[in-house]
Amino acid sequence: MRKNGIAALALAAGLLVTVHAVPASAAENAPEVLSQTEVIQIITPRWESTNTVVPLISISGKKISVSVSIEPKKSTIATTGTLYLEKKSNNGWTPVTSWPISETGSVSITKNYTGTTGVTYRTRVVVTTGVDKIDATSTERTV
Numbered sequence: 001m002r003k004n005g006i007a008a009l010a011l012a013a014g015l016l017v018t019v020h021a022v023p024a025s026a027a028e029n030a031p032e033v034l035s036q037t038e039v040i041q042i043i044t045p046r047w048e049s050t051n052t053v054v055p056l057i058s059i060s061g062k063k064i065s066v067s068v069s070i071e072p073k074k075s076t077i078a079t080t081g082t083l084y085l086e087k088k089s090n091n092g093w094t095p096v097t098s099w100p101i102s103e104t105g106s107v108s109i110t111k112n113y114t115g116t117t118g119v120t121y122r123t124r125v126v127v128t129t130g131v132d133k134i135d136a137t138s139t140e141r142t143v
Contacts (some may be wrong), residue, residue, distance in 0.1 A: 049077050049130025055123040055138040057085075062143055064115045066099075068125045070107035078104045081127030081134075085113055088120040088140065101127055115143035 040117050051071040058065045065083045079103045086093040115121060123138035 001066055031065045032131050047129070047132040047134065049073055050132045050134065053125065053127070053129075053134050053136050055083075055125045057121060057123040057138045057141050059086050059115065059121070059143055062115050062117065062123055064113045064141075064143065065110060066113060066123045067110040068101070068107065068123065070101075070125075070127065070129060072105065072129050074130075075105040077130040078102075079107050079127050079129040081125065083111065084124040084126070085111075086124050086137075088122075093122065093124070097122070101125070117143050119143055 033079045049072055051073055052069065053071075054069045055067075056067045056069075063092060064085065066083065068083050070079050072079065079101055084098045085098070087096050097113060099109065101109065113114055120140050120142045122140045124136070125133045128134070
């Protein structure tokens, strides 16, 4: 009888740990008390047609490398849109230059730009991949 009680307690503790394992973005909007069914409904894929979108920026001296990698769920899915280099301007961002994106399947683009010392930049990608409308940004970097 004692072993059954310990096993039941361990199982209950394990369930409590997994029931509250939701992403921070989902937890912000989640109700106070969640049943296991509600947790499953909150955790949904971010996009229907796209596995990953990774905008990146790197700086070496004044040379800025702007890149994006997009991986659709199927190799037949098309991606169209724009890759931007933006600079920080007051409290917002202003486009510096841009490059069109129009590819089917995996997308891997890298472009270079000569920046200005003291200016903060980021990469932004605004695309439609299949049915997904995606707007993603990189971290900020200063020349």
